[in-house]
Amino acid sequence: MVATINLKPVVLPVFLAASIGLVSAPANAFSLRDTEHGESLFQVFNSLVQIESFQLMDEELNVRKLRAESLRWAGGSESVDIFLINEGAGFRNQLLFTANGNEPQMIFADISSKESGLPEIDGTMALGEGKSLGGFSGDTSLNFLIKANGLLDPNGYIYGANPELNPDKLQHVIAYEYFDEVMSESWVILGFEDLYGEYSTEVDGSDRDFNDVVVAIKGVASDPVETEDVPEPSAMLSLMVISGLMGVTRRR
DSSP: OOOOOOOOOOOOOOOOOOOOOEEEEEOOEGOOOHHHHHHHHHHHTTOOOTTOOOOOOOHHTTTTEEEEEEEEEEBBBBEEEEEEEOOOOOSSSEEEEEEETTEEEEEEEEBSSSSSOOTTTTBBBTTTTEOOOOOSSSSSEEEEEEEETTTTTOOEEEOOOGGGGSTTOOOOOEEEEETTTTTTEEEEEEEEOOSSSSSSSSSBBOOOOOOSEEEEEEEEEBOOOOOSSSSSOOEOOOOOOOOSSSSOOOOO
């Protein structure tokens, strides 16, 4: 049995630097889908993947912004794990993270899969594949970034959850929060848009579908820090399962 999902309308300020201790180094890859319950979670998370080239409008983006406190907590974490749920990009994107504003560290160097909604014949990852970022102690803030086409373009744009730090000053991340009642674990699911600029029907224009990299993060929300300048949501939104997980037409 998989727990109920709730979506929260949220906003994200700049992540604040704080003291941190890295307890352990990243581990080798493993899979969310190794157990029956993990497979159930994967299917729930995969149902959130947006339809290929289906533009998310501003009002939808506003309620899917990432809360600072969903990736910042006071008491540390024994293990933060991250899993690839799907990818819908022609780019060979990379995923990185920072801890408390320190230098970015690579998580996935080539986000491509033979199994994804837009499969790559030479894809390197399995859907559900994950890595551990290790454990963290003390007041901790994480930020997740993609480098667009980073495998092939060393100068690819880097996009994160703070629009002011993105090259086009636009939102490039949507987020869902999920609590698994079976395992008493909190998750954050992130969907990234990897193309520069506003929505455009041009060949190289952005489709603003936020399905280019979709990941689920576990272990980030025990004893979260309450951020005073981020108001708590006034209401919970019911889960909207997106039909047609991904389209089949490759873009770019």
